[in-house]
Amino acid sequence: MLTNETIQQQLTDKFGDQLSDWQEPYGMLTFTGAKEINLKVLQYLFDDETLKFRFLTDLQAVHYPNNKGAELAVVYHLHNLADNVRIRFKVFTDISQPDVFSASALYQAANWMERETYDFFGVNFVGHPNLIRVLNVDEMDYFPMRKEFPLEDQTRIDKDDEMFGRG
Amino acid sequence: MSRPVQFNNTVKFEGIPEGYMGEGYMATNFEKVVSMARKNSIWPLPFATSCCGIEFMATMASHYDLARFGSERVGFSPRQCDLLMVMGTIAKKMGPVLKQVYLQMAEPRWVIAVGACASSGGIFDTYSVLQGIDQVIPVDVYVPGCPPRPEAILDGFMKIQDLVNAEGLRRRHSDQYKDLLAGYGIQ
Numbered sequence: 262m263l264t265n266e267t268i269q270q271q272l273t274d275k276f277g278d279q280l281s282d283w284q285e286p287y288g289m290l291t292f293t294g295a296k297e298i299n300l301k302v303l304q305y306l307f308d309d310e311t312l313k314f315r316f317l318t319d320l321q322a323v324h325y326p327n328n329k330g331a332e333l334a335v336v337y338h339l340h341n342l343a344d345n346v347r348i349r350f351k352v353f354t355d356i357s358q359p360d361v362f363s364a365s366a367l368y369q370a371a372n373w374m375e376r377e378t379y380d381f382f383g384v385n386f387v388g389h390p391n392l393i394r395v396l397n398v399d400e401m402d403y404f405p406m407r408k409e410f411p412l413e414d415q416t417r418i419d420k421d422d423e424m425f426g427r428g
Numbered sequence: 429m430s431r432p433v434q435f436n437n438t439v440k441f442e443g444i445p446e447g448y449m450g451e452g453y454m455a456t457n458f459e460k461v462v463s464m465a466r467k468n469s470i471w472p473l474p475f476a477t478s479c480c481g482i483e484f485m486a487t488m489a490s491h492y493d494l495a496r497f498g499s500e501r502v503g504f505s506p507r508q509c510d511l512l513m514v515m516g517t518i519a520k521k522m523g524p525v526l527k528q529v530y531l532q533m534a535e536p537r538w539v540i541a542v543g544a545c546a547s548s549g550g551i552f553d554t555y556s557v558l559q560g561i562d563q564v565i566p567v568d569v570y571v572p573g574c575p576p577r578p579e580a581i582l583d584g585f586m587k588i589q590d591l592v593n594a595e596g597l598r599r600r601h602s603d604q605y606k607d608l609l610a611g612y613g614i615q
Contacts, residue, residue, distance in 0.1 A: 397556060398520050405555045413553045420553070 263311065263344040265290040271312060275305055282351075291349040299335075299352045300362045306339060306348075307367060314339040314348065320364070320374035322382040324356075326408045332356035333384055337364070354384065363389040381406035442468060459597055466510075466536070467592040468498040470585075473509035475529065477516025480543035483575040484515050492578035497585060506532040511588060512565075517545035518558045530565045531614065535600045538591065539567045540584055544574045566608055 268290055272280055280302070282293040294302050306314040319338040326332060331353035340347050354361055363386035364371040375386045376395040383404040386392055394401065403410060413420070445464060447456025472494075476484050488494050488502065503509040506529045518526055530539065541561050544550035547570040549559035561567060568591055571584035599605055609615070 396521075401555075410555070417549075417553065417559055 263341065263346050268312060268346070268348060271309070272302070272305075276302065289347050289349055291351065293351045293353065296335075296352045296354050296361050299337075299350075300364065300367070302350060303337065303339075303364055303367055306350075312341070313343055314341050314346075316340040316342050317364070317368040317370045317374075318347070320371055320378060322378045322384050322406075324382060324407050328353070330355055333359050333382055335361050335378065335384060356383075359384045360387050361385070362387050363392075365389055380404075383407070462597060463593045463595065467589040470497070470499055470511050470538075470588065470592065471501055471503050471509045472499050472511040472513050472585075473504065473506055473529075473533075474502055475512060475514045475516075475526065477514075477518060477522070478545070480515035480546070480573075480575045483578060483581060484513065484542065487578040487581045492582060494582065494585065497582070497589065499585075506530070507534065509533060510537060512537065512539045513542055514539065514546045514561050515542040517550065517552060518561055519556050520558050521556075523558050523561075523564045526561060527564045527614075536592075536595070538569075538588055539565055540569045540571065540588055541567045542571045542573075542581055542584065543576060544572060546570075547572060550574060564612065565614075566612055 265285060265288075269283055269292075272292070276294070276298065279298055280292050280294045282291075284291045306312050316339065317337065318340045319336070321336050323334045323336060324332060325334065333354050333356055335352045335354065337350040337352075338347065339350065352361060359382075361384055363375055365375060365386070366388065372390070373395060375384075375389055376392060378384050379386060379389075379392050380394040380397050381404055393399070397405065442464065444454075445456050445460035447454050449455075474481065474484055474488075476482075486492060499511075506512070510533075512530060512533060514526065530537070539561075541547045545552060545557070546561050547567075549557050551574070553559070558564070569584050569587045571580055573580050576584075
């Protein structure tokens with residue numbers, strides 16, 4: 262019976278205190294790791310015969326502008342299909358040097374998900390076969406989902422500021 | 429024994445343009461005849477992207493029938509169509525594609541922007557949505573609504589018919605039209 266405690270025990274036996282911030286929001290085990298070992302953790306979770314986390318559900322990023330030095334969090338959601346257990350693995354990186362190792366060699370699904378994360382947050386995935394913009398226009402030079410980017414399209418000149426609460 | 433028609437029996441007929449009639453011939457204004465023929469046989473190209481496309485499907489269906497205006501045949505190739513009906517949200521990535529479709533249409537061609545998103549970007553004032561298709565192609569009629577009711581789409585279509593009727597045969601060769609296209613970067 263694969264429980265959160267077993268997973269946490271196995272991971273701390275293997276990686277020790279390189280993994281931290283163990284939480285269980287809504288029953289889903291969540292932990293943080295250093296960005297240098299992200300592929301090692303993913304590979305271990307994939308290969309181990311009791312853990313068997315072989316399905317990457319989601320790969321996304323979150324921008325925390327107040328966390329200086331660790332602004333961008335890359336989040337992996339993994340799923341064990343045999344035992345129906347999900348975990349979340351977070352990796353933090355600096356916004357001025359947002360390099361994270363790419364998981365596309367391990368999971369095929371990570372290919373486009375990393376392209377989308379690059380497109381919207383600017384995370385540079387090292388080792389990705391084709392890291393270009395996927396959902397936005399190719400000529401775009403900013404990263405839309407970062408917090409400093411404004412919500413509305415800046416080419417509009419006819420929007421009345423007072424009606425939109427900005428006047 | 430067929431049942432007599434009980435409803436819709438005041439059908440509007442399209443009048444013959446005034447002219448001089450004789451035994452087996454009629455002399456009239458060529459422009460009037462051509463305009464009448466054009467306006468009653470518009471072949472639309474439904475460029476349906478999102479929710480307005482569903483309203484268009486309702487317009488094409490039997491209850492709101494677009495076919496009674498002459499658009500029985502909708503074409504999906506721009507080379508065979510007169511009217512480009514852009515229905516739905518057009519993203520910035522889709523803009524060049526839309527322009528390419530417009531360029532492939534032969535003169536005379538008209539464009540109708542159905543819905544708020546095609547007219548001005550609608551509620552999606554974001555980095556990814558084109559704020560109105562008139563940023564890439566010249567538009568003749570805008571139909572507001574989110575989505576517009578089929579009656580509103582039909583009203584827009586009828587306005588296109590009025591434009592077709594009033595256009596004349598020389599407009600597409602005029603300098604003003606060429607300047608309009610040059611404003612969009614179209615030769």
